[in-house]
Amino acid sequence: MTQVCSLPSSTADVNNDMYNNKCLPKGIHVVGADKKSASKVGGMFTNEEPEAPWGYLFIQHFAAEKFDKILEEGNWEGDFIPKCFIHRTIGYKRKANGKGVVKEEKPSVSGLVFLQGKTEDLKNFLQKNFPRYHLVNNCMTGEPASIKNSVMKPFMKVMESEPERVTFLRDPFVKFAREHVKLRVLTGIMAGQEGYVVRILRDRQLVMDLGGYAVAISNVHNEDFEIAE
Template sequence: MTQVCSLPSSAADVNDKYNGKRLPKGIHIVEADDASDSKVGGMSKSEDPPSPWGYIFIQHMSAGCFEKRLDSLKLDGEFKPNCFVHRSLHYKQKANGRGVQKEMKPSISGLVFLQGETNQLKTFLTRYFPQYYLVNDCCTSKPATIPDNLMRPFMKIMSETPERVTFLRDPFEKFAKDHVKLRVLTGVLKGQEGYIVRILRDRQLVMDLGGYAVAISNVHREDFEIAE
């Protein structure tokens, strides 16, 4: 089940330092052959990047209804955003009383992500869902935008193993003070950047998701490089 929690002041154990900041113990950090070149390949300059994502808050009981209504809209070629509802894993008793079964339900956070440029999303919401507004990034005070290349792995993890995701109440900037920013080189999160922090007795990757600090667990087998 996806959690929302605050962090204590303690951080990951360290075995070395970089520019006076802590490097996490137990994480495989690869030294770059050339400090100016990342080992993560980027998109061809000739390709246009997919549209980013914004998000809205909806009471979690209404998120499913919003998704169905959006799905049913027939707009004849007009802009219609892709939608991803943040769901959490729940367990309920089977009808026969023998064991439990898993069930995905819209989470209490009420997060609904929509794909499109900010102006497109604003116009769309004003026309079809005027009761909802795009959430601002607390750092910029402007509607949050999440790059598609970050949103895609996040959606994959949320769909397949949502228990790996923890939304934190602390701002992302808090972790920059004592931690070295790292870039993931392997796995579904390849290319993403964040800080390795000890949360709930586990070293997790804390990332910035549209102004949210989000922690992803089970990353200790991945390779990393220093991103600073």
């Protein structure tokens, strides 16, 4: 189950290794940290073809539950129809008659809908077809959030295969830059992603930027990292 919470006051355990007057997280393997150097494998994650970025919006819970189906079935103005991603959690509830249970799917994060497309294309599509809905702004730029597809792809993979690893934080991503060294993941499903390793709920997690939104990915302590600053 995806969680939404504020970050506890405690942060990641740190060791004695320093970079730019910041301590590197304890228990994390950082390649080349002793030399304070950039990765020797930089650029290895930029070979894929560029694809359209993603924006997102928050809409009413019940509307979000079926928004992707509405996009598929509707007759919309204009040629552009964005791809939609809504992660759902499967649950069970007792039938009204009290006999047995029925399966139901609900958005893991209430009202959260991701749409793929350039910002102007998404804005025009919403204005023409859903004038009540608006893209969420990146709190750091004040402009509609634009998430690179190279960031969304691994995020969606984790959400679909291991959603329990994902925690949405109420704190903005920029908060974590003050005391933590930005790292890049070199191994595993999140390879190529950048963020800060922070201790959350007794676990060292990768806090990454998702359009200004801070999202924590757990179970990364066995991965290799490099300094990304």
